[in-house]
Amino acid sequence: MKNILVLSFILLSAFTIKAGENDVFKIGNDAYLKNNYSSAITSYRQLINEGYQSSELYFNLANAYFKTDSIASAILYYEKAKKLAPADEDILANLKLANLKTIDKTETKEQLIFKSWWDNFVHSHSADDWGIACIVALFIAFSLLVVFRISSSTLSKQVFFGSFCLAVLIATTFYLLAKTNYSQQHAESEAILFNSSATIKSAPSENSKDLFIIHEGTKVNIIEKDNSWFRIRLYNGNEGWMKESAVKII
Amino acid sequence: MKQKLIGILLLVFSSQFSWAQDATLVASTSRNQVGVGEQFQITYTLKGAGSNFRAPDMRDFVVLSGPNQSSSMEIINGNMSQSISLSYIIAAQREGKFTIGPAAISSNGKQVNSKSLVIEVVKNPAAQNSRNGQQSMDGDDNSDLFLRAFVDKSKVYVGEQLVVTFKIYTKVSIVQNALTKAPVFNGFWSEDIVSPNQQATLRPEVFDGVQYQAAEIKKTVIMPQRAGSLEITEMVMDVVKRVQQRSRSNSFFDQFFGGGYQDLRTTVKSKPLKIEVMPLPTAGKPVDFNGAVGDFGMECRLSNTNKTLKTNDATNLYITLSGKGNLKLIDPFKLKLPPEIEGYDAKISDKISTTTAGVSGSRTFDYLLIPRHSGKYELPPISFSYFDISKKSYVTLSSPDFTLDVEKGAANESESGTTVITAKEDVKILGNDIRYIKTKTNLQKTGNDFFGSAKFYMLLLLPVLLFVAFLMFFKKYTNSLNDTVSRKSKKATQIARKRLALANNYLQQNNYDAFYNELFKSINGYLSDKLNLSAVELTKEKISEVLLAKGTNQEAINFLILTLNKSEFARFAPVKSTSAMQTDYADTVSTISKIEEELK
Numbered sequence A: 001m002k003n004i005l006v007l008s009f010i011l012l013s014a015f016t017i018k019a020g021e022n023d024v025f026k027i028g029n030d031a032y033l034k035n036n037y038s039s040a041i042t043s044y045r046q047l048i049n050e051g052y053q054s055s056e057l058y059f060n061l062a063n064a065y066f067k068t069d070s071i072a073s074a075i076l077y078y079e080k081a082k083k084l085a086p087a088d089e090d091i092l093a094n095l096k097l098a099n100l101k102t103i104d105k106t107e108t109k110e111q112l113i114f115k116s117w118w119d120n121f122v123h124s125h126s127a128d129d130w131g132i133a134c135i136v137a138l139f140i141a142f143s144l145l146v147v148f149r150i151s152s153s154t155l156s157k158q159v160f161f162g163s164f165c166l167a168v169l170i171a172t173t174f175y176l177l178a179k180t181n182y183s184q185q186h187a188e189s190e191a192i193l194f195n196s197s198a199t200i201k202s203a204p205s206e207n208s209k210d211l212f213i214i215h216e217g218t219k220v221n222i223i224e225k226d227n228s229w230f231r232i233r234l235y236n237g238n239e240g241w242m243k244e245s246a247v248k249i250i
Numbered sequence B: 001m002k003q004k005l006i007g008i009l010l011l012v013f014s015s016q017f018s019w020a021q022d023a024t025l026v027a028s029t030s031r032n033q034v035g036v037g038e039q040f041q042i043t044y045t046l047k048g049a050g051s052n053f054r055a056p057d058m059r060d061f062v063v064l065s066g067p068n069q070s071s072s073m074e075i076i077n078g079n080m081s082q083s084i085s086l087s088y089i090i091a092a093q094r095e096g097k098f099t100i101g102p103a104a105i106s107s108n109g110k111q112v113n114s115k116s117l118v119i120e121v122v123k124n125p126a127a128q129n130s131r132n133g134q135q136s137m138d139g140d141d142n143s144d145l146f147l148r149a150f151v152d153k154s155k156v157y158v159g160e161q162l163v164v165t166f167k168i169y170t171k172v173s174i175v176q177n178a179l180t181k182a183p184v185f186n187g188f189w190s191e192d193i194v195s196p197n198q199q200a201t202l203r204p205e206v207f208d209g210v211q212y213q214a215a216e217i218k219k220t221v222i223m224p225q226r227a228g229s230l231e232i233t234e235m236v237m238d239v240v241k242r243v244q245q246r247s248r249s250n251s252f253f254d255q256f257f258g259g260g261y262q263d264l265r266t267t268v269k270s271k272p273l274k275i276e277v278m279p280l281p282t283a284g285k286p287v288d289f290n291g292a293v294g295d296f297g298m299e300c301r302l303s304n305t306n307k308t309l310k311t312n313d314a315t316n317l318y319i320t321l322s323g324k325g326n327l328k329l330i331d332p333f334k335l336k337l338p339p340e341i342e343g344y345d346a347k348i349s350d351k352i353s354t355t356t357a358g359v360s361g362s363r364t365f366d367y368l369l370i371p372r373h374s375g376k377y378e379l380p381p382i383s384f385s386y387f388d389i390s391k392k393s394y395v396t397l398s399s400p401d402f403t404l405d406v407e408k409g410a411a412n413e414s415e416s417g418t419t420v421i422t423a424k425e426d427v428k429i430l431g432n433d434i435r436y437i438k439t440k441t442n443l444q445k446t447g448n449d450f451f452g453s454a455k456f457y458m459l460l461l462l463p464v465l466l467f468v469a470f471l472m473f474f475k476k477y478t479n480s481l482n483d484t485v486s487r488k489s490k491k492a493t494q495i496a497r498k499r500l501a502l503a504n505n506y507l508q509q510n511n512y513d514a515f516y517n518e519l520f521k522s523i524n525g526y527l528s529d530k531l532n533l534s535a536v537e538l539t540k541e542k543i544s545e546v547l548l549a550k551g552t553n554q555e556a557i558n559f560l561i562l563t564l565n566k567s568e569f570a571r572f573a574p575v576k577s578t579s580a581m582q583t584d585y586a587d588t589v590s591t592i593s594k595i596e597e598e599l600k
Helices: A002-033 A037-049 A055-067 A071-084 A090-098 A113-122 A127-150 A154-186 B002-021 B125-129 B251-259 B455-507 B512-531 B540-549 B553-572 B583-597
Strands: A189-192 A197-201 A212-213 A221-228 A229-233 A239-241 A246-250 B024-029 B032-037 B039-047 B053-054 B061-076 B079-092 B096-100 B105-106 B110-113 B117-122 B145-151 B155-157 B162-170 B172-179 B188-194 B203-207 B210-225 B229-234 B236-245 B261-269 B273-278 B294-302 B317-325 B341-343 B347-355 B357-371 B373-377 B381-389 B393-398 B402-407
Touching: A002 A037, A002 A055, A002 B455, A037 A055, A055 A071, A055 A090, A071 A090, A071 A154, A071 A189, A113 A154, A127 A154, A127 B455, A221 A239, B024 B110, B024 B117, B032 B079, B061 B172, B145 B236, B145 B261, B145 B273, B162 B172, B188 B347, B210 B357, B294 B381, B294 B393, B294 B402, B317 B381, B357 B402, B455 B512, B455 B583, B512 B540, B512 B553, B512 B583, B540 B553, B553 B583
Parallel strands: B032 B117, B155 B273
Antiparallel strands: A189 A221, A189 A246, A197 A212, A197 A239, A221 A229, A229 A239, B024 B039, B039 B079, B053 B105, B061 B079, B096 B117, B105 B110, B145 B162, B162 B210, B172 B236, B188 B210, B203 B210, B229 B273, B236 B261, B294 B317, B317 B357, B341 B357, B347 B357, B373 B402, B381 B393
């Protein structure tokens, strides 16, 4: 009896926690609807600080930043949302609008349609979901192998062994999907400039030659890290070094 | 015709001469010695051709007028000379010896400079200039002559109008006056009612119990544009007054011209004024408030009140604001028109008069509207908000709704049944905004990813481990199963042997039924135990199949089936012949031993 009480309490508290974070999300959305963007930002940021993430959360936060003219922050969170859902049309559309407001020209590479389909598929489920699917498939595969071992007739043995091979193949596919999803999410190869402008140097030192200047909201690819310096590359292939403090990693 | 010819000739000559002649720039001044505040003229005369005149440095003086340009041309004995003079009227601000730097001009690519002018400014101009050299003056003591600036209100709201008046009071007669420094209305919008250019008439007026002759020099309606303490700077005038001479002069000229009077030049100044400007209250400020302050009325009407409108016909919307206040500062309304109606910028016509009571009148905004599509359109009501000074509150005026009933115009109507294909229009984009936020989400905790964790890999390994465990278990199980089977088959031979012995007994006794019964049991029981088959499974087809699978000779199987059939048949045969019993027994024994041999 006591055990049941404790168990139900744990379950209940688990549910209330679950409701809490969605409530905060909703409070943020309501504030956004009332054009109270700064309090929407506060709500969304609270969720992020508590360790939550989702493409929608990043997207909404980016929208709120966009509305308050914090373009660099907006771009950063659009890019974060894009990382979780690379083929979401809303994210791409708003990111395009936000990029129009930056000083530097940004040229986003036109993605091949197959690539976008693939991305869409990879990110249709989270890495964890794919991982679980992989384990389930593996269980099924070995169950089939067990049946194969038990069965005595040649035909059923052939059928079950074939099914086992197929299931292993499926499990491998799930694993690769999970792996791709995971590595794309955890890649730290891109960053957004937050300073109003930054001078790109030819070497990781203040005394080195100035190469070019980029402005707030520009996306850079990080190739290499050396102390507090990043070696970066722009969309047009220009390379140089800059202080890591000027940018925020997506 | 003749004039034209001369003109052309002149041009030809002048161009010739101008390049032959060297240009000179001569500086001259009307006076080298002037008093403080006294006006005088400096002139730069250019002889010859030149361009790009650079004005001299006159930082120590106030430029009252200039540069004023005049040109002359003369031809003496066929030599033409051309001169242009630029003159400035300036006044000195303080005493001392000042140099007016050289002016310069470019001529034929060279720079030609004038000489510098040295001007000596002395303290008391009137005394210096007075023909009898008398020193005593009342230049600064202006009890008999002063300039007063005053406002009708000193504490106003932003946008509220007030009148500032500059008045000169005098007890003596004024010969001449000139404005040297106009007041600056910094932070105000201003409109003159009386300006200094107008002829002022003196009227008797009592001020502070003293009788003066007074005249309004300048009267201006001003409206503060921002809150705070704003200043109206002083007005400075240069006045020549005629005073009676105190001591008789012996000068012939004075007696001749002045007759005992003396003209004195003096400067009068008004005091700067401070205006306290209060901001408009923020409480209850309407959204559409646009800075209008005063007392207004609004009238809106459409030009077509009676007839219905056809597409592409123009109509006018008049919005008339009338009343008192800063009418001139009211901007056109932003109409919220349906997208199907094309609206043009407002034409503004004013009937505004500025009087001592302030700015009043009416301002009309005339909007041209052209409906492009037929239908019934509601124009949203036009609202106008202003701050009422007397009530100290905001007032919002609103027009009634307008309905535009637009019929199809002739251009769009199909004639005599022919189909008119209208040009397709793109969907009108009314605005561009980011896409709206997403309302549904699946929040996930970051940092504790399941994929890639130890738990994940353990779970991944689990089916393999389970399978290995199964294999081990299965092997054990099959081993034990094999054991029972082998035990059974070993026993099967024994049981068969016992049954056969029993059958042999019955054979000796010639007990037909019991013999065949036992014979059948012995072969069936043997096969059942040996092949690990239940009684239900023990059909001839199954037996032959299993035996075949175990690699038994087809011939032996056929013999077995034959024997089985025989013994079965004999059990239920209606005629019981004992003669075959011996051979059947022998067959059974041989078939069992044969199978036994095959299964080994």
